[in-house]
Amino acid sequence: MNTTNKFSLLILMGFLTITSCGKKDPATGGEPADPIETTTEGEGVAAPVAVENVLVIEGNDQMQFNTKELRAVAGKPITLTLKHVGKIPKEAMGHNLVILQEGTDESAFAVKANEAKATDYIPESEKASIIAHTKLLGGGEEDTIEFTIDKKGTYNFICSFPGHVAIMKGVLIVE
Ligand SMILES: [Cu+2]
Structure with a gap:
């Protein structure tokens, strides 16, 4: 009985690792989009100071x-x-x-x-x-x-x- 329980636990853990790994991929794929947006916003700030007459x-x-x-x-x-x-x-x-x-x-x-x-x-x-x-x-x-x-x-x-x-x-x- 003990050995059967250990096996099923291992199978379950293996299942969990696979599923969690699978979930990480789309998450990391979505991350690079954010930094790109922030850089575009920053570029518009650099304007020359107007000369006053x-x-x-x-x-x-x-x-x-x-x-x-x-x-x-x-x-x-x-x-x-x-x-x-x-x-x-x-x-x-x-x-x-x-x-x-x-x-x-x-x-x-x-x-x-x-x-x-x-x-x-x-x-x-x-x-x-x-x-x-x-x-x-x-x-x-x-x-x-x-x-x-x-x-x-x-x-x-x-x-x-x-x-x-x-x-x-x-x-x-x-x-
Ligand atoms: Cu004079």
Whole structure:
């Protein structure tokens, strides 16, 4: 009787091992599907950080801009702030920032600007050469302007106050 019981137990155990092994196969087959799904979700996250067209430039009592180079992205609104960080009033140390069209003769423009005291040195006759300009500022003042440049390129900017263009100039690189 004892031996018969042992045999039947062995048979039963053998049966159980076979069935459990058979069940494992579909389970392991289903596992690889999950990691694939997670990787696809992760790929969509990598997006480049947008460049903001916010520019700030300072002019001082030493007749200098604090930078000779500004950079912006083409086709998107540019916000530019000019700050006069000095103390001298605009009649003696006025600063503005005038962005000129490509190919503008700076010296010729400056000659016309010198004659345009009534319009804060923004010459009416040269309006076609001006992309954008700030107000004329005295010490402690600031002005913010908004404009958009669609065409990529390197645009000269100057301060058109008499005598300042020799030192107060730089480039706006639009990419
Ligand atoms: Cu100036």
